[in-house]
Amino acid sequence: MKAYLTRRYWFSASHRLHSSAMSDQENQSVYGKCNNPHGHGHNYAVEITVAGQVDSATGMVCNLADLDAFVEENILERFGHQNLNMLPAFQGIVPTTENLCVRVYDILREGFHYAQVEKIRVEETMLNSFEYAGGREIRI
């Protein structure tokens, strides 16, 4: 039987929204306060959904300890308390939460093989959140 397991994590980071494809004036008009050259920060909540057959011997889609260890090493330690603009993962792309969501999905998809990576959901603040499922439609 196929089930979907979602685990929620937190990390804090700073970023600045600025696109090299736009003039300074355009950047200011598109990104507003988020274009502040000194950056600003958020407490990001990341929800990772993995899917798979529930193993009859363990009752699990995958061992939570494996997921936690992978996310700790590859997401929380890499992004937590960092300036996202400075990280290799965001060279050449604007560290919007849309792009963060896609990056997190790609990292999980490439490196986590204990279950199928279904969806990533990132809350930038309590008021806005972003979801990405590799381009697939998202099921309620």
Added chain:
Amino acid sequence: MVYLTRKAEFSASHYYHNPEFTPEENQRIFGKCNNPNGHGHNYTLEVTVKGKVDDRSGFVVDLKQLKEIMNREVIDAMDHRFLNKEVADFKDRIPTTENLAISIWGRLKPKLNLAELHRVRVYETSDLFVDYYGEA
């Protein structure tokens, strides 16, 4: 088609153990959850049903009836219970959150003729939940 979700809460204890594993394997795979004396959670159950909005009532489903079914089939059976020892579903199945969601689906599905069951979501804690859609 409108989707309607009703929440309920229950508190229960459980532990993870497979008698076919050695004690070392049980400890390695299940860690702290292998403590045979059990530990507990405040579970939140979300049941989502879907259907057409009835012209006369404006409802997808009568929430009173859905609540009664959830209480009778799930909450009365599991609230303040040691899942491994007191709920028959887990006699031979480890009461992981995955298996809880599957078991709750199995309890609700045959009783729900009011609307179509769409999803069972079980939160073990606020940062861990499982969804089951009745898939094989």
